[in-house]
Amino acid sequence: MKYESQRVAMPYFIFALILFAGQIVFGLVMGLQYVVGDFLFPEIPFNVARMVHTNLLIVWLLFGFMGATYYLVPEEAQTELYSPLLAWILFWVFAAAGTLTILGYLFVDYATLADITMNKLLPTMGREFLEQPTITKIGIALVVVGFLFNIMMTALSGRKTVVNIVLVTGLIGLAVLWLFSFYNPSNLTTDKYFWWFVVHLWVEGVWELIMGAILAYVLIKITGVDREVIEKWLYVIIAMALITGIIGTGHHFFWIGPPEYWLWLGSVFSALEPLPFFMMVLFAFTMINRRKRNHPNKVAALWAIGTAVMAFLGAGVWGFLHTLAPVNYYTHGSQITAAHGHMAFYGAYVMIVLTIISYAMPIMRGRPYGNSNTAQIVEMWGFWLMTISMVFITLFLTGAGILQIWLQRIPESGEALSFMATQDSIALFYWMRLISGCFFMAGLVVYFGSFLIKGQASPAEEVRGPATQDA
């Protein structure tokens, strides 16, 4: 760690991981509710568990992105953070607001929550992923503005690297697009159209800039490859992401009211959306093959390759699987969507946050070359358990989705099975998904366990990489 103020990333990472655990617990609750419908009813109905599961994900990823930013921006800019105090204050504000909101979901009836938070004054609640009370949404906006101010004051006063520029651009995009969460017109089609400005343009737009920048930073650190080369890759990747992803929003406009030209635009551009993720795979493997050093923190390299590969599979391959309009006509809103959502979020965003944590946490804990060999091996077990479990969750949901489409969507009206009859006949796949989910939880416990192992890697483990041997 070159600058003392980078250490403010630590509470952000720790809190992110705590929320991650909560997310998985509620995922398991829902997984069980899919097969034992009245589990925890009426104390925690499915809609509450789902809201907690998805909102925890969003909030902990934001904590992760913020932690990553506080860690890497000062180092890239070669200056201390503008205000570590502001970063601490915003941490507590965001943590308190997030915790209160989740407790509100769990202990207050949603309609009452809408009432007491005065949703009437500016109705924004009750929309998927944007269930937060309006006051929480305002809180998030203020925290992000304070955070951006702190980061930009830091970045502008120091060295302006491409990693910093791309990261800050992505974060500004995140903040600006969040404003659409406050726009909730009474016309449902308009509401849905602009809802995607937050949801799609985040995860298939500006978040890819954030992911690309963090990945580039970690690759610079662990491979020692020339910054010029890495920055060129980063530009090409984010160019591909935005060129395909912006018009690719159209794949959400097929069946919610917008005109037919979106069927073509959405299909063609979103079919190209796997490209930036494929480039990330090439990027990660090429940089590691051309490494100028063998960094002793091997598990960080595993996460870096893992996030690129899993993002390509989850966002790229599973996205393409159902993105063409004639296919999506049958798959839209089925378990195929759930399958894609799980692997894409895990691969692209969970894993990139775990990548930077894997790299930065040991350094902040006074282990500049990484954790001890034992700790790294345990962390690798966590990596494989979680990742393989997520592959199986995705496969079982895909199986469930294909059957659902076959039974419920393809037959003519009158012959097709009803929604609930279909759910009953594919229950086996939901049981298998639940079992996979339990393995994921086990992987998470192992991952957490790796933090408890003492000791650190020594610089002696760093041997000369292939590139230096040639020279």
Place this chain on the structure above:
Amino acid sequence: MAERFTKSMARNIYLGGSTFFVLLFLVLTFDTQSRAMPERDNRDQLTEQVVRGKHVWENNNCVGCHSLMGEGAYFAPELANVFDRRGGADSEVFKAYMNAWMNAMPTNMPGRRQMPQFNLTDQEIEDLASFLEWTSKIDDNGWPPNIEG
């Protein structure tokens, strides 16, 4: 990548490409919202009651279990066409159905998925029914494929 392809070329593709597609997206959004949608979403039938129904829909987090035009959760049935499926595309029949359904929840059948009792007033149920009826009439390119949603 070949040395001939420089970092500044990559940056220009990023800046030029993203600017172009942001502008194109704004133009298409303008066309969709101002020209195309008024003909497709029956906004002339968007009454006060439909708007109130949308608030009932939102304030009870219906999208946390159901999908609406395929978006939402996949735990409970699609509701954009429930007006056709359960109401036989008849306003009065649908309102009566909705009233009976909402008041019968939860079924408390052991092991079955349960829908909470939301304690809606008769007026709120009627508003919700109007909202779902209006939603069923949006031109959504013929989705879903059949009545089961």
